[in-house]
Amino acid sequence: MPQHRTPLTAHPAFAAFAPWIFVLLWSTGFIGARYGLPYIEPFTFLLIRFIIIVTLLLGLALVLRVPWPRREQLGHIAVVGLLLHGGYLGGVFYAIDHGMSAGIASLIVSLQPILTAVLAQITLREPVAIRQWIGLLLGFAGASLVLLEKLIAPTAGGVVITIPTLIAIVIALFSTTGGTLYQKRHGGSMPLITGTLVQYIAAGALVLIPAFTLEQRVITWTPQLLFALSWLVLVLSLGAILLLMLLIRANSSARVTSLFYLVPPATALEAYFIFGERFGLMAIGGLILASVGVALVVAAPNSSGR
Template identity: 55%
Template sequence: MTSERQRQAWLFAMPLLFVALWSTGFIGAKFGLPYAEPFTFLFIRFALTLTLLIPLAHWLSGEWPQGPRLWGHIAVSGLLVHGGYLGGVFYGIYLGMPAGLASLLVGLQPLLTAGLAGPLLGERLSRRQWLGLLLGLVGVALVLGGKLDPGGALFQGFGAGALLAILVALVGISGGTLYQKRYCTGMPLLSGTVVQYLSAGALLGLGALLFEERSVTWTPTFALTLGWLVMVLSIAAILLLMALIKRGEASRVASLFYLVPPVTALQAWWLFDEALPPVSLAGMALAIAGVALVVRGKPAPIGKQRDGA
């Protein structure tokens, strides 16, 4: 009986643990970016992840994508999901956007995905989902309005470049989710993730080569942050997602993704004293409610997101 209770408790905790781990990616970016430029940071992260993930994929699965066509589709999804998403998030935070706000904006991915799924994949939205889209848009407007600096700068602590980078991340994760859903249905999870990391790593490495000085200050803080992002986000979170899908919990993970922004905001408040004015807090609540309505209204999980920030 005790063993069964422990098993049930673990099954209940797994989705919550996944959300908690996922949300720390934004905090990791905030900790590590003072010591390395964003593309350089991500290239090192992906290189270390692949060093561990390739033998892990061979050991746990041994199954690789079948045919060059599927390899190509998986590579494109990796460019969008990991290259565009993580590159945009890290660059936006590098330019000064608060981690909590970055998490909220890219956390609207289910809203954008749901809005695009109709014309691109033929999926129809319910009235509840359209209400969720509207609430999400109003919430974002309130959050950004609360961050406006009437003294002259566009936003408090960051400018239009940071907002553009986060919008690239939002489009990347949304487009990558739709692309993967349409073209990568036969993708093995672990080995497919290896292919995605390879393509995204090549893109970010090129970005580091062309636009950055590629200097890294190797401090204990940076090393610990890098280790956390590699081991906990890029490895452990993926394995946890595998276990959730295997046990039929993928839909539960999707329904809990709207908890990532408030969890990240709480972490950022505790670690970096990032605060949001009341109007922004109200906007965050509306945005979370909008995402919840969209996700709960869908009969299937929204995509298979791969990596945290």
């Protein structure tokens, strides 16, 4: 299947720096959720976020006069939106709001590369080398060490893992995996801005249901909530998601999703500086191990060709 590479994604600097920028941006989503959720219910939070981002993307599309998706593309784009934004974010926000720590949530979601690599062999017939399998396992082990220390540390605080929160985070795991694979297979030629707009419209329609049936939609407008909402809209929903679409377009699914192994260590670092959560030698070792694992997965195989 053709890769539909653009001049931007074909540039060497993009291949070198974009993955790391994406990891840094994506990891802040767990921090933003924890920062804002004490003042708003999870699906109401997501609904407001999606309404704002749809408005911004619509304005951007009209100003730039970018092309719109073809009619036959709309269904595929909507499916990606339901999975990658609605199912994934809905599961994460619900789990964190109902007591699961951001670290545990990020650890479970970090299983995505292994799941994606297996499913990519079945659905996309993408080969995964033994070196990549080793990297995937090392990445998972490293992320586990980071979060294991947070569980056993006396200052880690209480962790609530219930059946509903576990189901929610597993739904998030399968949603982001399915969304990535579906986007790779059916969304390669999707117009970036307007296609992402359609994705968020579909995701908004999904979270609208629990927001109006399961929640009271009570909002306490605080500076913390406003900051979290602004960050999640501008940095995550605009910056990180558009960058993810470019990464999926430029790379194989296994390599793209392997980057998620760095999200738990990055989240741990951010939590240290923002919330004062400390980590020790075990976590530092996990950070190094996860970085080595990702390097093994994303490193291009030796060959004379491109």
